[in-house]
Amino acid sequence: MEQGAARERATGGPSVRFGDPGNGPRDDTREAAPGASPRERCGPPDGAPGASSRERCGPPDDAPGVVRVPEQARGEHTHAETPLPFPGDGPRAVRRHSVRGQILDALRTALVSGELRPGEVYSAPALGERFGVSATPVREAMQRLAVEGAVEVVPNRGFRVVVRTPRELAELAEVRALIEVPVMLRLARTVPAARWAGLRPLAEATGAAAARGDRAHYAETDRAFHRAVLALAGNEQLLAIADDLHRRSQWPLLSAPVPRHADLVADAAEHSALLDALAAQDLPVVEALVREHFTGADGWA
Template sequence: MEQGSAREGVRPAYAPGAFSRAPADGRTRECRVPEQARVERAGVERAGVERAGVERAGVERPGGRPADGEQARGEHTHSEPPAPRVVQRHSVRGQILDALRAALVDGELVPGQVYSAPALGARFGVSATPVREAMQRLAVEGAVEVVPNRGFRVSERGPRELAELAEVRALIEVPVMLGLARTVPAHRWCGLRPLAEATVTAAAVGDRAAYAESDRAFHRAVLTLSGNEQLVAVADELHRRSQWPLVSGPATRRADLLADASEHTALLDALVSQDLAVVQALVREHFAGADR
């Protein structure tokens, strides 16, 4: 970005090649200014406009550094303030997306019901724009369907879809976990203990939204040990979809959450001890219970 000069017509007091390059041996070589440049500079100094004219015109000082307060032509500076609207909008959209996902898991957004962006915006105290953007994301994930001129309908799912999701998750995760049980050292599994305990904490208070997040975090951490990022992304998306409520289905009971959470801690114990038979039984039981 180029700053304007205080005076028009002031020419830079140097010519191409005026400042010599450093020698190959790394020693500093004296910078010599041609005679014509020295004469021009002397004239500028006598006129008292060295800073007002030459420096403001963007003349570099010896060594290639602009004078204090200057900005080189075309140079980007990090002092420029960011666009607050963009940052704020993305922040709000992310918060609304998290809130809508929690509302889906908790059953506050009822399957089959249509919700408008303005109405949800009023509920969350924001404009309709971030709500609409978040809902578009949920539509891509399959959580809602776009209803033209009305809003978004929460997708209706039956037990069959939930069972199919559990089957696909088992096909992906069970062999991976069994393979990891044979190769991952015990101390790596111990590092996942806080994630397993977080699921127990959320289940104990019956917080379905918090349990859903901690449950996925635990499974992501386990699968991440495989080093396959694509597998982790696919499995996490399937896991998220399996957490949406069924149409006219009963709310998840605290006892069910506690049972699932206890399987996480038991699985870690088996992985630490490398008890493959127990690992296989627990993993298959965990996914068999995922469709209940």
């Protein structure tokens, strides 16, 4: 005990058990029953003869300062589930310090590209196995997607990808036009031409993604372009609402065909044309381009 306490004082804090020294990482969610002996908890001695159980595997689970991995962090295995559509072999590598953010980005990409199919149900544990992480960050990311309207919770099963109808898409386009057209017209009257020139690289990025036929990357670059334009209005609330509407309009339609390559290229070209009209303060062209852009490429604008 005195040696263990001295080691804690030397390291500046309490022991945190995430694995056994000498045997590599272990699953801390599989603990022995309460009251188990040190040998049952830690296995046979592997240290020096006479070493105490605390020296081999750290303090008991109920000791002050010990942090255990929670049970809900373990993803239970599921059966009879829709096969996962992600390409590639083996789990996707995800760095622990930003697991949830990376999983959220990956799921959004899968939604936009159609890898997660509308109407299908996916469980957090199964998706966690695919990404090589526990079910917890997947579940948290899916809850965020539920707030964004991309999935809905199915009790005791997982999350169903929402089926977006053509009517819903038309309604989103109408709301986006009501919000963004007046802002674009005001910006055309007040923003110097040199500021619009600074947004050319963003417009070119959408064009490059469209030329490759990369729908997921096109969706990201398209939102980045629109955010940069609207950010010039200096209204953070407007920016958040417009970006949420934009993202919702990009979720795949169950009945809609995949946007053709030519549609994406034409849609991307409208970004450069819009910058030209904004710099020239050509208000009728600005309004026409923005309205058309919202309904172009089958909702991928």
